[in-house]
Amino acid sequence: MTDPSLAASVIDTSKPHPARVYDWFLGGKDNYPVDEELGRQITAMEPTAKYGARHNRWFMQRATRMLAARLGVRQFLDIGTGIPTEPNLHRIAQTAAPETSVVYVDNDPIVLAHAEALLRGTPEGVTRYLQADAREPRKILDLAREILDFDRPIAVSLIALLHFIPDEQGAYEIVRTLVDALPSGSYLALSQLASDHDEERTRRAVAMYAASGVTLVPRSRAEMAKFFAGLELLDPGVVWLPDWHAELAVDEERDGTAVPLYAGVARKP
Numbered sequence: 072m073t074d075p076s077l078a079a080s081v082i083d084t085s086k087p088h089p090a091r092v093y094d095w096f097l098g099g100k101d102n103y104p105v106d107e108e109l110g111r112q113i114t115a116m117e118p119t120a121k122y123g124a125r126h127n128r129w130f131m132q133r134a135t136r137m138l139a140a141r142l143g144v145r146q147f148l149d150i151g152t153g154i155p156t157e158p159n160l161h162r163i164a165q166t167a168a169p170e171t172s173v174v175y176v177d178n179d180p181i182v183l184a185h186a187e188a189l190l191r192g193t194p195e196g197v198t199r200y201l202q203a204d205a206r207e208p209r210k211i212l213d214l215a216r217e218i219l220d221f222d223r224p225i226a227v228s229l230i231a232l233l234h235f236i237p238d239e240q241g242a243y244e245i246v247r248t249l250v251d252a253l254p255s256g257s258y259l260a261l262s263q264l265a266s267d268h269d270e271e272r273t274r275r276a277v278a279m280y281a282a283s284g285v286t287l288v289p290r291s292r293a294e295m296a297k298f299f300a301g302l303e304l305l306d307p308g309v310v311w312l313p314d315w316h317a318e319l320a321v322d323e324e325r326d327g328t329a330v331p332l333y334a335g336v337a338r339k340p
């Protein structure tokens with residue numbers, strides 16, 4: 072499942088892929104000229120794009136620390152994981168509690184090619200990588216059930232994923248299917264590109280991605296909040312991403328950059 076040569080044979084370098092463009096924004100090396108080209112176009116229009124990617128990563132870290140260290144969650148299902156970037160989610164969760172189980176899911180073959188970096192977890196815990204598409208949540212749940220105990224709380228994270236899934240492709244139904252499968256006391260952590268931050272720049276970013284064959288779906292705060300229907304939002308609710316529990320941020324994270332992403336975490340009652 073993690074054979075790099077197998078994955079390399081299906082990596083399409085003729086058009087940009089979200090995981091690789093994001094890797095370029097983060098300063099990674101696992102991207103191709105087409106990804107860099109789109110990254111540069113976006114950065115020329117929106118110079119803070121790279122900081123946005125870093126802030127998004129920091130949100131993942133804060134949310135995971137909160138869930139693992141403060142709320143005692145010991146099982147994580149992270150969908151749309153991305154190319155490994157230290158510290159990865161399992162590092163943070165297993166630092167809080169080494170026995171934590173983490174299941175990663177992504178549909179991009181480049182993530183599969185690098186998945187071994189996602190599997191270097193603690194001996195006490197479990198870390199697994201599944202190659203699957205978020206648009207098939209039942210398949211993901213079936214695979215995850217072989218690893219995670221669905222009678223104990225699970226934190227499902229879809230961090231900077233849902234803006235690649237249009238409503239017509241079932242974005243809300245995907246979240247609903249995942250949440251319905253979780254026991255009480257589980258959590259949902261989301262971040263998502265905002266449609267109402269700077270509408271003109273967002274429109275241009277959507278057009279740039281579209282010209283490269285990637286669909287980007289910004290959503291308003293209310294549309295983001297709908298993903299949490301039936302759940303109890305943790306304070307401070309759905310907010311601009313750097314504002315989500317800013318008190319948990321390390322100094323580096325407090326750079327004051329405005330980030331056009333919403334973030335939130337909620338508990339299943």
Ligand SMILES: C[S@@+](CC[C@H](N)C(=O)[O-])C[C@H]1O[C@@H](n2cnc3c(N)ncnc32)[C@H](O)[C@@H]1O
Pocket residue numbers: 089090093127128131150151152153154176177178179182203204205206229230231232235236
């Ligand atoms: C912007 S990256 C975010 C990575 C990571 N969650 C983070 O926040 O740092 C989005 C990831 O979602 C993945 N992705 C996009 N559409 C997907 C789908 N339908 N199923 C599974 N993964 C998907 C991409 O391959 C990419 O790795």
